[in-house]
Amino acid sequence: MSSMIKPRTWERFFWPLIAAALLLALWHYSVVWTATKVFPSPMSVEKGIVELFHKHVLWADIEDSLRRVAIGFGLAVVIGVPLGLSLGWYPSANQVVNPVIQIVRPISPIAWIPVAIIFFGVGDRAAIFLVFLGSFFPILVACVSGVSSVPPIFRSAGRNFGLSTPQLLARVVFPAALPQILIGARLALGIAWLVVVAGEMIAVDSGLGYLVIDSRNSGKRYDLVVAAMLMIGVIGLTLDFCFRRLEKIKSVRWGFRDAS
Amino acid sequence: MLLKTKVTLFAVGWLVLISAAHAYLNVNWAAVLNDYQPVEKRKITVAYLPVTCQLTCPVTDYISKYSTSGEEFMPRMFQGFPEMKEALISNRVQAAFIVAPMALALKAQGVPIKVVYLGHRYGSSVVVQKNGPIKTFADMRGKTVAIPSRFSDERLLLFRAMKVWGIKPGEIKMVEMAPPDVSGALAAHAIDGFAMGEPFPSQAEIGGFGRVLFQAREYWPDYMSCILVVRQDLIDKRPDVVQVLVDGIARSGLWLDTSKPHREDAADFVGRFYYNQKPGLLRWALTKPLDRVTYSPLAPRKADFDMVRDLMIETGVLNKKLEFSEYTDTRFSDNAGTQTSWRYEPGIATAK
Numbered sequence A: 001m002s003s004m005i006k007p008r009t010w011e012r013f014f015w016p017l018i019a020a021a022l023l024l025a026l027w028h029y030s031v032v033w034t035a036t037k038v039f040p041s042p043m044s045v046e047k048g049i050v051e052l053f054h055k056h057v058l059w060a061d062i063e064d065s066l067r068r069v070a071i072g073f074g075l076a077v078v079i080g081v082p083l084g085l086s087l088g089w090y091p092s093a094n095q096v097v098n099p100v101i102q103i104v105r106p107i108s109p110i111a112w113i114p115v116a117i118i119f120f121g122v123g124d125r126a127a128i129f130l131v132f133l134g135s136f137f138p139i140l141v142a143c144v145s146g147v148s149s150v151p152p153i154f155r156s157a158g159r160n161f162g163l164s165t166p167q168l169l170a171r172v173v174f175p176a177a178l179p180q181i182l183i184g185a186r187l188a189l190g191i192a193w194l195v196v197v198a199g200e201m202i203a204v205d206s207g208l209g210y211l212v213i214d215s216r217n218s219g220k221r222y223d224l225v226v227a228a229m230l231m232i233g234v235i236g237l238t239l240d241f242c243f244r245r246l247e248k249i250k251s252v253r254w255g256f257r258d259a260s
Numbered sequence B: 001m002l003l004k005t006k007v008t009l010f011a012v013g014w015l016v017l018i019s020a021a022h023a024y025l026n027v028n029w030a031a032v033l034n035d036y037q038p039v040e041k042r043k044i045t046v047a048y049l050p051v052t053c054q055l056t057c058p059v060t061d062y063i064s065k066y067s068t069s070g071e072e073f074m075p076r077m078f079q080g081f082p083e084m085k086e087a088l089i090s091n092r093v094q095a096a097f098i099v100a101p102m103a104l105a106l107k108a109q110g111v112p113i114k115v116v117y118l119g120h121r122y123g124s125s126v127v128v129q130k131n132g133p134i135k136t137f138a139d140m141r142g143k144t145v146a147i148p149s150r151f152s153d154e155r156l157l158l159f160r161a162m163k164v165w166g167i168k169p170g171e172i173k174m175v176e177m178a179p180p181d182v183s184g185a186l187a188a189h190a191i192d193g194f195a196m197g198e199p200f201p202s203q204a205e206i207g208g209f210g211r212v213l214f215q216a217r218e219y220w221p222d223y224m225s226c227i228l229v230v231r232q233d234l235i236d237k238r239p240d241v242v243q244v245l246v247d248g249i250a251r252s253g254l255w256l257d258t259s260k261p262h263r264e265d266a267a268d269f270v271g272r273f274y275y276n277q278k279p280g281l282l283r284w285a286l287t288k289p290l291d292r293v294t295y296s297p298l299a300p301r302k303a304d305f306d307m308v309r310d311l312m313i314e315t316g317v318l319n320k321k322l323e324f325s326e327y328t329d330t331r332f333s334d335n336a337g338t339q340t341s342w343r344y345e346p347g348i349a350t351a352k
Helices: A009-034 A042-054 A058-089 A091-104 A109-120 A124-148 A152-160 A165-200 A208-217 A222-247 B003-025 B029-035 B056-065 B081-089 B100-108 B153-165 B179-187 B200-207 B232-237 B239-256 B260-275 B279-287 B302-314 B331-336
Strands: B045-048 B074-077 B095-099 B113-118 B124-129 B144-147 B173-176 B193-197 B210-215 B226-231
Touching: A009 A042, A042 A058, A042 A222, A058 A091, A058 A124, A058 A165, A058 A208, A058 A222, A091 A124, A109 A124, A109 A165, A124 A165, A152 A165, A165 A208, A165 A222, A208 A222, A208 B081, B029 B074, B045 B056, B045 B081, B056 B074, B056 B239, B056 B260, B074 B260, B081 B095, B081 B100, B095 B100, B100 B113, B100 B153, B100 B226, B100 B302, B113 B232, B113 B239, B113 B331, B124 B153, B124 B179, B124 B200, B144 B153, B144 B179, B153 B193, B153 B302, B179 B193, B179 B200, B179 B210, B193 B200, B200 B210, B200 B279, B226 B232, B226 B239, B232 B239, B239 B260, B239 B331, B260 B279
Parallel strands: B045 B074, B045 B095, B144 B173, B144 B193
Antiparallel strands: B095 B226, B113 B226, B124 B193, B124 B210
C-alpha cells in the first residue's frame, strides 16, 4: 500500500486490527512455547484488568493521573505560550535567556524527582510540578521558533493597520505561529503522559504509575503489572487522538500542508 | 583517506574503546567466569540488602575467603525487596535473604522456594521525628509510616502494637519504601515515622532527627524478620551446596555473637566492602546495645512462622493457610546445629 493511495474506510480499521491480533497471538504463543510461569499471557492480563476494575482502583487511578496531566500541562501552556511569544518577538531577550533554557531543557524531569519532593513533599504537587517541567520546554521552544518564522510581511501588514504590539502578538503573530505551537503542544502532551507515570512511581500513592509499582509490590502478580501498562498505553493513545481532533479545527487548519 | 574509511576507522576505534572501558570498569569477571563453570561446580548467587538483618551474608562471604574452603557463594547486593523478589522468581539468584511474610506470599503464589534458615533476631524498630508530635504509640493515629514491603514483619509488628493500643487498621497510613530511602524521607518530613531494620533507625538517631519509639522485641518477643530462602531446584539438585551455605550462615551468626570486638570488626569490613555505609553507623547499630540485633539461634521454628502466617491472613495479605512443612526445609538447619563459630580473630586481616 503506497502512501499515495488513499486507503478505503474499512481498510483503515481492518489492517491495524489484523496487526494487533497478530501481535497478541505472538505474545500468547511465546508464553505457551517458553512455558514461562512468570510472564503473564494475554488472557491472564485481561483477567487482571477485570480484577482491577472490580477492586474499584482503576477509575480513581486514571482520574488522578489525568488530573495531574491536565493541571501540569495546562500550567505549561498558560505560562509557556505567552513567554514563548514574547521571547520570539524580542530576539535580544531570547539571546539572553536562551543559554539557560538550553541547559535546563535536556534535564529529564525524572532527575528532578528528589528536588521536587524536597520542594513539594510527597503528593500531588510534586507530580504536577514534574509534568509541568516536562511539557513546559517543548511548548516554549515551539513558540519561540514559531514566532521567529512568521513572515515579516505579516507584521508589516499588521503595523499598517495600526495594531499595537500586544494586539499584533495576539491577532497576527499568535495565529500565524499556531500550527507550530500546536505541534509543540502535542509533543509536550506525550511527554507529560510519560512523565506523570514515572513521577507517580515515586512521589505519590495514587495514579497509574503507582498502580504499576503497587502491582509489582504484591508478589508474583505480573498480570496486574502488564494490565496497568496496557491501560497507560490506551489512555496515551486516547489523549493523542483527542489532540489531533483539536488540530482539525478550521481556524488552525490553514497552516498544515494537506489543508483542504 | 576516503571518508568511508575514516568513518569505518572511527566507528571501530570507538567500539574498541568502549568495549575495553566496559570490560575494565563494569564487568564482574568472577560472575562471568562462574557462568561458564560446569553446573556442579558453579557457585550460587545469594541476594542481600544492606541491612543488619542480613549481616550474616556478607560476613560469611568475607570470612570464608580466608578459610580453607575458600569463597562459598557469590553475594549480590540489592536495594529493595521488589527487585530481589524478581531476581529470585526468574532464577537470576538461587538464594536470597527476604522478609518472612514475603517468603510465605511467594510460596502461596506458586514460586518454588523454601525457607531454610533465619537471618537474625530482633534488630527492627519504629522510629519517629525526634521532637515531633508522636510521644507514645497512641499518637500514631492518622500518621504516615514507611515500611519496607506490604509483606514485611515490620508491618506485622505495627499491627501487633496497634492491637495493644486499640488502634484500628487504616488509622495509620503505611507506605512502602526501599529501606535505604527512609531516613532521608524522615529528615525531609515526608513521613512521620518508619518501621525498618537496622542500621536505618541508627542512622536517624545519629543524624539527630529520629527517635526510636520502640524496639521490635517490646511487642514481639523473639522477633525475626529476614530469613534465608533457597530455590527448590537447588535443594533438589545440590543439597550439599545449600548445606554449606546454611553452615556458613550459622557459623557467622555464632561468630557475630561472640564479643564486642567481633561486632566492631564486622561493622568495619561490611561497611567498607559490602554495604558501602560508614563503619561508624554499623558499629552503632551492632553495639548500642549488643543485643539490639542478635544472630543466634537461627533455626526456623514452627511457632514463629505460624504466628506470622496467622497475622498475615488476619491483615489480608495471605489467603492460604500454609503449613510450616510446605514452605520450610529444616534438615539443613538441623545439620547446622553442630556448627561452631568461625575461627577467625577480629582485626587479623588488615583492610586493603
